[in-house]
Amino acid sequence: MRPDSDAQLAEAIRDASGGLAVQGGGTRGMQVAGEVLSTRGLCGISLYDPGALTMVAGAGTPLTEIEAALEAEGQMLAFEPYDLSVVTGASGASTIGGVFASNASGPRRVQVGAARDFLLGVRFVDGAGRIVKNGGRVMKNVTGYDLVKLMAGAYGTLGVLSEVSLKTLPQPEATATLEIKGLDATRAVAAMSAAMGTPYDVSAAAHLDAQGGRTFVRVEGFEDSVAYRAKALRAALHDYGAVVACDGDIWAGLRDLSVMEDAQTLWRVALRPSDAPKFLTQIRQLPDGANASAHMDWSGGRIWIGAPMASAAGLHSALQTLAAQMRGHVTLIHSAAPMDLPRFQPESVGVARLSAALRRKFDPRGILNAGLMG
Template sequence: MTSQRFPANLKEVVAIIRSAAEAGMSIAPQGGGTRADHSVAETAISTTGLTGITAYNPAEMVMTAQAGTPLSEVEAVLAANGQMLAFEPMDHRPVLGTTGEPTIGGVFAANVSGPRRLTAGAARDSLLGITFVNGLGDVVKAGGRVMKNVTGLDLVKLLAGSRGTLGFITEVTFRVLPVPRATETVVIAGLDDAHATAAMATAMSLPVEVSGAAHLPFTVVGRFLSGALPEGAATVFRLEGLPHSVAARTEKLTAALSAFGPIHWLGEPESHVLWREIRDATPYASARAKPLWRVSVAPTAGHQLMNALRLHTGVDAFYDWQGGLIWLQMEADPEADFLRRAIKQLGGGHATLVRAPKHLRKAIPAFEPESPAVAALSARIKASLDPHGIFNPGLMG
């Protein structure tokens, strides 16, 4: 990037984007700068001048905030009212070594979702309304209390996760939930990946409302909770809610899983630390020169993918989302072609290169290449919202 702009209000955003469209200049919307920069745009437009919570009624459990509002500010206001962002967005700074402050607009633009996605959905599922500026410099509002859906598309869902390729988000309205009154984690010790997959499938099939299911193989388990988990692999399940309900569901889950292996339990303080570390992929924060992938596959296919990779290259990994999300650290080469080919052979999914040395990031597509049909649909949507292609060129696909 050759320049950076910091608009202080919506009017300035519109002026900058219209000027860029007229000049044919490519631009990249930017939040707090805490995630990897994959853009090749000529200039960045920051949301950090667009801050403030503009509407919040705790009784309605809905908040509206300008896109550049720091995530920490949003979470602090919610916490003071006993509420939270249900999708518990990841903090990328530990694994990427970035600074800055995550913003609420950036969270939705990247659809950043943590372990509770299993039950609460992704970030986009909490997004109710959005205001953004399209590639012509027009202000578009969709969802929430105002609807102006000019394309006939679900703009709220399209902009969430679009990574700044479709428009510049200036304001978001989203749903929040009460903070659980109690939290407990059930731990099965010593399972290999295949048996852990079976245990997680069993847990998720029970009416006990598991809000987190992850497997931490023996190669990585010692880097969680400062090594306080039982020795060997740990397969972990989170239960949240009212104290008496959590106690009853924990007892039921323990009985159902006892045949898989020894059971341990973590109380509230340790549970919060563990699931934050799972959310932020904390074990991979200390080796930032090593490539790190975020891989999404069917929950039953994760351990099969790892078996294939271990026969081919040195890897370290752990599983979230019942095995459907794999945090995968390579020793040296990202092995992008082999990884994506193996995913395809196991029924499909996608792999995002979260971290790699700069020369490798330039040579490897960070995001999973789209199929021809999906690419054609994406191109039509892009042409509708950004006809001159000024937003984040080269990032789609």
């Protein structure tokens, strides 16, 4: 099914006799059973006001179309959404609805916030076929239920997005990336944390475990300011090794995980940065973890783990168990073959009860991406 209006979308959901697999471009890796309900017909930019830094677009609008319109005006999606099509092998184009449904936030999150922080308003159809609108086209205090934030990261389990209103920001005038080679996970987290603790307004800090260890720190802004802050960061990080300028745009590969394109299974781990080295050490000591690859973002607060399919089943439960012990959580983002395992970290009893109550309210028949989040 591919509706091209809210009315058609509502009718499709009301008339559904079984589960619906909500899908935009299919690049997020979260495939579920059921009849495919595509949002790609709900596309197009209906409003863009560069002066007000706002845009309104259909949920099925390709991310490339959004970014091209912003590029023409010297603006950007500041939260730097990732596109995992290289890893997942998806043939479709990532959509703006999929970005917000999965709260897809990239390296710049440490500076500007997550995708949900740039979502101003939504229009969606819930599991009962009701058209719901919440939020607006400007930043303001929330005076009622903040369904905008609720829908961001719900992966289509509470409603199918049909339109989003979002905030944009100007592109930085200049960018500088510094690199330190040869650091292990412990030293890398220490270096990234030190950089984030400086007054030099770091916009990204990441560590690639492969190639002997490569640690990256980025600063952005006006050209003179970037030059000054990059020089100051070199001095501040001198104790961690030789700090050199990184030529080329490494961040696209780190953001979209093309640096891990051989991973047959992919997990996203959220932890305190200080726990990241211990987590990686324990995973590597497992029989199924010996061949795992890792990439740390957000100074170690987010870890991407890749592994061969043969190691996936044994590694999955170990990842979630270890994360739970460290008060973190693990999400199975992609697997090359179907896996009958909980994609999201099991919730505590209280949180699970609240989550189930929300799903019953918004999707009383349990047909939207059934089983994905509980």
